[in-house]
Amino acid sequence: MKIEKRQRDGATILDLQGRITIGEGDVALREAVQAAVGEGATSILLNMGRVRSIDSSGVGELVAAYTTVTNRGGKLRLFSMPSRVLGVLQITQLVTVLDILEDEDEAVASLA
Amino acid sequence: MPEPVQQTIRLSIGSRYENIELVQAVLDETLESLPIDEETGYWMGIALREALTNAIKHGNGLDPEKKVDVCLAVDESGVDITVEDQGSGFDPDAVADPLAPDNLLRTEGRGIFYMRRFMDKIDYDFGAEGGTKVRLHKKFGAPGSSAEADQGGANED
Numbered sequence: 001m002k003i004e005k006r007q008r009d010g011a012t013i014l015d016l017q018g019r020i021t022i023g024e025g026d027v028a029l030r031e032a033v034q035a036a037v038g039e040g041a042t043s044i045l046l047n048m049g050r051v052r053s054i055d056s057s058g059v060g061e062l063v064a065a066y067t068t069v070t071n072r073g074g075k076l077r078l079f080s081m082p083s084r085v086l087g088v089l090q091i092t093q094l095v096t097v098l099d100i101l102e103d104e105d106e107a108v109a110s111l112a
Numbered sequence: 113m114p115e116p117v118q119q120t121i122r123l124s125i126g127s128r129y130e131n132i133e134l135v136q137a138v139l140d141e142t143l144e145s146l147p148i149d150e151e152t153g154y155w156m157g158i159a160l161r162e163a164l165t166n167a168i169k170h171g172n173g174l175d176p177e178k179k180v181d182v183c184l185a186v187d188e189s190g191v192d193i194t195v196e197d198q199g200s201g202f203d204p205d206a207v208a209d210p211l212a213p214d215n216l217l218r219t220e221g222r223g224i225f226y227m228r229r230f231m232d233k234i235d236y237d238f239g240a241e242g243g244t245k246v247r248l249h250k251k252f253g254a255p256g257s258s259a260e261a262d263q264g265g266a267n268e269d
Contacts, residue, residue: 015175021132021161022129022161022169053154055223056162056225057221060222061219062220064219066217084154088127091224091225091226091229092211092216092226093211093216094216112187
C-alpha cells in the first residue's frame with residue numbers, strides 16, 4: 001500500500017494505492033490518518049481510486065479513521081470508489097454511515 | 113472448458129499475515145484451470161483471506177509457531193477450501209451481527225459475514241483437542257458471487 005498526501009482547498013487528500021488488507025495496507029492507512037490528524041487536519045479526503053482490494057481489516061480501518069476524525073469534530077470523506085471496494089462497503093451497509101462522493105471535485109465541494 | 117481435474121493441494125503455514133499472500137497465489141493458480149469466472153474467483157480469494165486471518169489472528173493468536181493447515185480440494189462439482197488452526201475454538205453463533213445498527217461502526221466482526229456472502233456454503237468443525245476447521249465451498253456453475261448483487265442482504269445459509 002502506497003499513500004501520498006497533498007493539500008487542496010484546505011482539505012488533506014490521501015491518495016491510496018494498492019490493497020487495504022490485514023498486516024499491510026490497514027496499518028499504513030491507520031498511520032497516515034493519525035499523522036494527518038496529528039498535524040491538525042480537520043478535513044480529510046481518501047482517494048480510493050487506485051485501491052485494488054480491501055478485506056474486513058481494511059474496512060475496519062476505514063471505520064476507525066471515520067470515527068477518529070469525526071469524534072474530533074472533523075470530516076472524513078471517500079471518493080472515486082472502485083466497484084469492488086464499494087460493494088464490500090455496501091453489503092455491510094457502511095455506505096449508510098461513511099460519506100462517499102463520486103469524485104475529487106465533488107468531495108472537495110462537499111466540505112464547503 | 114474441459115472437465116475440472118480432481119486435485120487436492122495441502123499447505124501448512126506459520127501464523128504470519130504475509131503467508132496469506134502465498135495461499136492466495138496458490139488459490140489463484142488453481143482457479144485458472146477451473147470453470148470459475150474472474151469475478152467469482154476474486155471474491156473466493158477474499159473469503160479465503162478472511163478465513164486465514166481468523167485462523168492466524170483469533171485462532172492461533174499470531175503465534176508463529178502455531179500452524180494453519182489449508183486444503184484446496186477440487187472435484188467435479190466444485191471447490192472445497194478448509195482452513196484449520198490450532199486455537200481453542202469459538203462459538204460462531206455468538207459472533208455479533210455486523211449489520212445491527214449498534215455494530216455498524218465496530219472495527220471488527222465482518223470476516224465471517226464476508227465468507228458467508230462470497231461462498232456458497234461455510235461450516236465449522238471443532239476438534240476434540242482444540243482447533244477450528246472452517247470449510248468454504250463453491251459450486252461450479254452457481255450464480256456468480258459478487259458484493260454488488262443483492263446489496264444489503266446477508267446470506268445466512
